[in-house]
Amino acid sequence: MEGKIVTERLNAFFGEVHAVKNVNMAIPANAITAIIGPSGCGKSTLIRCVNRMHEVVRGAKATGKVYLDGEDIYDPETDPVEVRRKVGMVFQKPNPFPTMTIYDNAVAGLRLNGEKDWSKLDGAAEDSLRLAALWDEVKDNLGASGVSISGGQQQRLCIARALAVQPEVLLLDEPCSALDPIATAKIEDLLFDLKDRYTIAIVTHNMQQAARIADFTAFMYLGELIEFGETKRLFENPEEELTEKYITGRFG
Amino acid sequence: MKSHNARKWRNRIASLLALGCVLVALVPLVSILIEVVSRGAPAIDWAFLTERTKSAGTPDSGIGNAILGSILLVGWGSLIGLPLGILTGVYVSEYGDNSFGRTARFFNDVLANFPSIVIGLFAYSLIVTVVGFSLISGAFALGIIMIPIVANTTEEALRMVPNSLREASLALGVPRWKTVLKVIISNGRSGLVTGALLAIARVAGETAPLILTSFGNSFWETGLTEPVAALPLVIFRNAMSPYADLQEQAWGAALILITMVLSLNVIVRLITRKRFKVAKAVKKTWKERLSLSG
Numbered sequence: 001m002e003g004k005i006v007t008e009r010l011n012a013f014f015g016e017v018h019a020v021k022n023v024n025m026a027i028p029a030n031a032i033t034a035i036i037g038p039s040g041c042g043k044s045t046l047i048r049c050v051n052r053m054h055e056v057v058r059g060a061k062a063t064g065k066v067y068l069d070g071e072d073i074y075d076p077e078t079d080p081v082e083v084r085r086k087v088g089m090v091f092q093k094p095n096p097f098p099t100m101t102i103y104d105n106a107v108a109g110l111r112l113n114g115e116k117d118w119s120k121l122d123g124a125a126e127d128s129l130r131l132a133a134l135w136d137e138v139k140d141n142l143g144a145s146g147v148s149i150s151g152g153q154q155q156r157l158c159i160a161r162a163l164a165v166q167p168e169v170l171l172l173d174e175p176c177s178a179l180d181p182i183a184t185a186k187i188e189d190l191l192f193d194l195k196d197r198y199t200i201a202i203v204t205h206n207m208q209q210a211a212r213i214a215d216f217t218a219f220m221y222l223g224e225l226i227e228f229g230e231t232k233r234l235f236e237n238p239e240e241e242l243t244e245k246y247i248t249g250r251f252g
Numbered sequence: 253m254k255s256h257n258a259r260k261w262r263n264r265i266a267s268l269l270a271l272g273c274v275l276v277a278l279v280p281l282v283s284i285l286i287e288v289v290s291r292g293a294p295a296i297d298w299a300f301l302t303e304r305t306k307s308a309g310t311p312d313s314g315i316g317n318a319i320l321g322s323i324l325l326v327g328w329g330s331l332i333g334l335p336l337g338i339l340t341g342v343y344v345s346e347y348g349d350n351s352f353g354r355t356a357r358f359f360n361d362v363l364a365n366f367p368s369i370v371i372g373l374f375a376y377s378l379i380v381t382v383v384g385f386s387l388i389s390g391a392f393a394l395g396i397i398m399i400p401i402v403a404n405t406t407e408e409a410l411r412m413v414p415n416s417l418r419e420a421s422l423a424l425g426v427p428r429w430k431t432v433l434k435v436i437i438s439n440g441r442s443g444l445v446t447g448a449l450l451a452i453a454r455v456a457g458e459t460a461p462l463i464l465t466s467f468g469n470s471f472w473e474t475g476l477t478e479p480v481a482a483l484p485l486v487i488f489r490n491a492m493s494p495y496a497d498l499q500e501q502a503w504g505a506a507l508i509l510i511t512m513v514l515s516l517n518v519i520v521r522l523i524t525r526k527r528f529k530v531a532k533a534v535k536k537t538w539k540e541r542l543s544l545s546g
Contacts, residue, residue, distance in 0.1 A: 051423060053419065053422065053423055056418075056419065056422055058349055081425050081426075081427050082425070083425075084422065084423055084424065084425040085424075085425030086425075088423065088424070089423040091416060091419065091420065091423075093416060095414075095416040095417060095419070095420045096420075097417060097420065097421075097435065097439070098417075098439065099438055099439055108421075108424060109424035109425060109426065112421065112424065112426040112430055112431075112434050112435070113424075113425065113426060113430070158420070161420075161424065162423070162424070165424055165425060
């Protein structure tokens with residue numbers, strides 16, 4: 001399989017619960033891949049396996065292989081910290097660091113990893129905030145607390161924070177589920193602009209959102225990958241009966 | 253309607269009962285305060301605060317050396333107790349999700365409920381038998397009493413830090429130890445300071461372990477291996493003496509000790525209230541930096 005990220009017989013567990021079952025999937029480079037499916041189908045767990053955040057949860061473990069540019073990130077030699085620098089993540093609820101300013105949040109990844117050169121940090125802060133389409137809204141207020149801005153702005157700040165460490169892949173775990181339609185539209189536009197430079201995988205509850213922005217869509221159900229394909233094809237002409245039932249809202 | 257009336261009355265009686273209990277519980281607290289202030293205040297003047305303790309009937313006797321001794325004991329004790337307690341709390345909260353962590357938490361709880369006289373006895377057999385009654389042995393005993401208090405408050409403060417911040421930091425490729433050091437602790441720091449101050453307030457009034465360790469001293473002694481004076485020891489000895497002037501000094505010392513402990517509690521209150529104003533302070537410093545850099 002071709003892809004920036006390829007999973008091979010990937011299984012993920014929470015204790016006894018088998019959350020992701022034998023998933024083989026290729027996430028193409030410089031495109032947006034949406035992962036849809038009902039709650040609890042393992043879609044968040046799947047992307048958390050891609051930056052080794054799954055294992056952070058107590059009792060969680062994963063088996064199988066996940067290749068990033070052909071290298072297995074679950075190889076015992078691989079440092080999960082290095083993987084996470086290449087594969088950024090944005091979470092469901094905006095989570096800027098409350099004790100930090102907007103500026104500090106944007107460059108938190110760099111500063112926490114020891115970058116002290118202010119001119120570099122100033123540049124990185126502006127670049128990442130521009131990439132996240134937040135610069136114009138906060139440029140006069142960079143010293144304000146990271147939690148003093150609106151929810152939608154906070155989520156874009158989290159995207160800026162993830163981009164500032166210059167990852168190659170951006171994973172988003174239902175990034176708009178806590179936002180109103182206007183803030184959601186802003187983030188969708190932003191992701192559309194970012195896909196030339198990054199490989200993007202987004203978990204979403206919202207099928208319209210997947211149809212609007214994703215080049216490829218994966219449908220998961222009860223931990224299994226049911227169908228994967230180009231978004232247009234998957235929505236207009238699903239191969240699997242389960243997929244069709246889900247996207248037409250006829251789910252039992 | 254009838255049942256509504258009955259319910260209203262039951263409600264009233266219950267609140268009155270609760271209020272009554274609160275008033276009864278306040279009686280000892282208020283009477284202690286009144287007693288200490290009314291008996292202690294007359295003893296306090298400048299000489300009382302600055303002179304050393306002298307024998308009965310000597311003019312210009314004070315508790316200056318005991319105040320200094322208490323500060324030294326608590327200071328040296330903090331040097332022992334705070335780092336150990338904070339690191340224990342950090343370990344138990346951030347790395348203690350295993351059987352060793354659970355065992356550590358259990359022994360920490362046991363130590364927290366240990367009678368302080370036993371800890372004094374331990375310090376006695378370990379240090380006093382070697383160097384004699386001394387500041388260091390008293391500080392050691394106080395430090396050990398502080399460890400479980402500080403460890404527990406640290407653990408609680410760090411557990412209050414939302415997990416989403418841990419995940420945010422880890423997902424940025426920040427190693428675990430840096431996440432703990434720079435994100436978790438910085439978000440829980442007011443809780444850490446609170447715990448440290450409460451532990452200091454607690455050991456400042458400890459008497460039993462000091463009888464067995466620092467022992468007390470009538471002179472301005474500050475040497476680590478020498479016996480030193482302490483406020484609780486002055487209260488203990490003077491209150492038992494048959495002389496009226498020494499007894500009055502005991503009340504004065506008690507008032508000073510209570511004032512010190514209460515001030516620490518007030519500071520803790522201010523810190524916990526300030527917690528939500530931190531962002532504003534940060535904002536100001538950043539505006540300054542930005543205006544400086546143009």
